[in-house]
Amino acid sequence: MANATHLLSLFILIQLNCVALSSHGHGHGNATASFCRPDQAASLVQLKQSFIFDYSTTTLPSWQTGTDCCLWEGIGCDDGGGRVTVLDLGGCGLYSYSCHAALFNLTSLRYLDLSMNDFGGSRIPASGFQRLSKLTHLNLSYSGFYGQVPIAIGKLKSLISLDLSSRKNIAPDETMHTYGIVDGYNFLVLREPSLETLVANLTNLRELYLDMVDISSSGEEWCSGLGEAVPHLQVLSMADCQLQGPIHSSLSSLRSLTVINLENNGDVSGVVPEFLADFRNLSVLRLSFNDLSGWFPERIFQLKNIRFLDVSNNRLSGDLPEFSNGTSLETLNLYNNDFSGMIKPGSFSNLLSLKELALDGRGVGAIFLMD
Ligand SMILES: *[C@@H]1O[C@H](CO)[C@@H](O)[C@H](O)[C@H]1NC(C)=O
Ligand SMILES: *[C@@H]1O[C@H](CO)[C@@H](O)[C@H](O)[C@H]1NC(C)=O
Ligand SMILES: *[C@@H]1O[C@H](CO)[C@@H](O)[C@H](O)[C@H]1NC(C)=O
Ligand SMILES: *[C@@H]1O[C@H](CO)[C@@H](O)[C@H](O)[C@H]1NC(C)=O
Ligand SMILES: *[C@@H]1O[C@H](CO)[C@@H](O)[C@H](O)[C@H]1NC(C)=O
Ligand SMILES: *[C@@H]1O[C@H](CO)[C@@H](O)[C@H](O)[C@H]1NC(C)=O
Numbered sequence: 001m002a003n004a005t006h007l008l009s010l011f012i013l014i015q016l017n018c019v020a021l022s023s024h025g026h027g028h029g030n031a032t033a034s035f036c037r038p039d040q041a042a043s044l045v046q047l048k049q050s051f052i053f054d055y056s057t058t059t060l061p062s063w064q065t066g067t068d069c070c071l072w073e074g075i076g077c078d079d080g081g082g083r084v085t086v087l088d089l090g091g092c093g094l095y096s097y098s099c100h101a102a103l104f105n106l107t108s109l110r111y112l113d114l115s116m117n118d119f120g121g122s123r124i125p126a127s128g129f130q131r132l133s134k135l136t137h138l139n140l141s142y143s144g145f146y147g148q149v150p151i152a153i154g155k156l157k158s159l160i161s162l163d164l165s166s167r168k169n170i171a172p173d174e175t176m177h178t179y180g181i182v183d184g185y186n187f188l189v190l191r192e193p194s195l196e197t198l199v200a201n202l203t204n205l206r207e208l209y210l211d212m213v214d215i216s217s218s219g220e221e222w223c224s225g226l227g228e229a230v231p232h233l234q235v236l237s238m239a240d241c242q243l244q245g246p247i248h249s250s251l252s253s254l255r256s257l258t259v260i261n262l263e264n265n266g267d268v269s270g271v272v273p274e275f276l277a278d279f280r281n282l283s284v285l286r287l288s289f290n291d292l293s294g295w296f297p298e299r300i301f302q303l304k305n306i307r308f309l310d311v312s313n314n315r316l317s318g319d320l321p322e323f324s325n326g327t328s329l330e331t332l333n334l335y336n337n338d339f340s341g342m343i344k345p346g347s348f349s350n351l352l353s354l355k356e357l358a359l360d361g362r363g364v365g366a367i368f369l370m371d
Contacts, residue, residue: 036069037082039105044069044084046102056093076111083108090139091116099145104128113139115163123147124188130155139163141209149190149213154198162202164188165211165237191217196225207235211261220245227253239263239286246270252278259284263310272296272316281305288312288333296339304328312336312358320359323350333358 045065053059062072070077076086084106090113097120109132124145129152141163149164190198195215215222222243227250234256244267252275262268268290277299288310296311296318307328312335320339329351335358
């Protein structure tokens with residue numbers, strides 16, 4: 001039963017594109033000088049041996065002992081030292097029963113992408129990641145890991161981008177639901193350490209994707225530590241995380257945010273804070289399917305960079321805004337709330353970029369597609 005599930009999920013994966021089509025070619029001005037170190041090649045070969053290629057988009061043919069691993073598919077090295085700094089196997093559809101510990105001997109890695117592979121629904125390694133202390137980019141999204149996100153990841157102080165998400169919409173059609181794959185899928189959890197503990201020392205973080213990670217145990221404090229811990233954050237994506245309670249004022253210091261996605265948590269409640277209107281670079285605000293109420297800050301409509309605004313399916317009220325010339329809005333979804341007021345003639349004609357609009361209540365009860 002479990003095996004059938006994996007086979008099918010892999011079958012779906014093979015339709016995805018493996019991005020690792022070629023070597024990353026860092027520091028190949030002189031191939032001799034950057035010839036990979038034997039211990040690095042050995043770790044990679046061990047890793048290769050832990051993969052099953054039945055459903056993959058590549059069999060890693062270039063990964064051959066005795067050749068320069070800096071030239072292998074998906075690999076990049078530092079200049080001159082022959083140490084592997086890039087391992088990009090994202091979207092390769094590789095299968096493995098677990099994550100081989102040889103990975104953690106690649107201690108010079110800066111960029112690690114194992115997304116869209118299938119680690120057999122195994123537990124994410126509790127220990128090991130802390131050895132990859134130079135990592136700036138870590139992408140484990142949709143790789144089949146489950147269980148508690150290890151504190152080891154919270155020790156990677158150089159991280160700029162962390163993606164542990166899995167996304168429901170990855171399912172190409174209803175097939176996955178029919179076969180119960182989505183329901184049978186095991187998720188990552190942030191309980192001990194909590195989200196707050198995990199990010200406490202990740203002060204360089206710019207992008208944090210945790211969609212579908214179970215963060216329910218943080219309770220109402222789910223974002224109370226973020227403002228202080230990750231001041232430079234630009235992307236905060238926590239859809240489907242079972243978050244509950246208000247958007248904490250701690251977030252008000254995250255003025256660099258360009259993307260906020262808290263969709264589909266169900267129990268994110270309280271008001272949409274006025275301070276979001278001070279985030280000059282905000283371009284995506286997704287708050288749909290929550291329990292937000294009160295008056296929606298009109299100034300958010302006026303943000304110059306806002307492109308995608310979806311607060312549908314809450315209990316918000318507010319006035320339909322008068323849009324000024326020069327807004328960037330492409331999608332505006334206020335559906336299933338309690339917005340009211342007149343649409344002023346000419347106001348919407350200022351929305352030169354608008355492609356999708358959904359309103360209801362006393363205003364307009366339909367979805368328009370304007371192209
Ligand atoms: C490459 O490096 C080797 C050894 O350091 C050196 O002898 C050779 O001249 C270099 N070749 C080029 C094209 O720079
Ligand atoms: C990792 O490297 C150590 C030596 O630094 C070695 O003893 C060990 O076997 C290596 N482990 C793996 C899994 O390659
Ligand atoms: C992680 O990988 C997925 C799938 O390959 C990709 O869609 C996503 O953009 C990546 N995340 C980041 C932060 O680059
Ligand atoms: C963060 O740093 C502090 C001070 O160095 C340390 O006590 C704490 O254990 C660190 N947290 C993590 C998750 O590594
Ligand atoms: C907003 O974006 C601009 C241009 O990318 C950048 O220079 C500026 O620092 C950003 N503002 C904040 C508060 O991050
Ligand atoms: C809005 O600005 C565009 C160009 O920036 C201009 O062509 C258009 O006439 C303006 N519309 C209104 C209603 O002022």
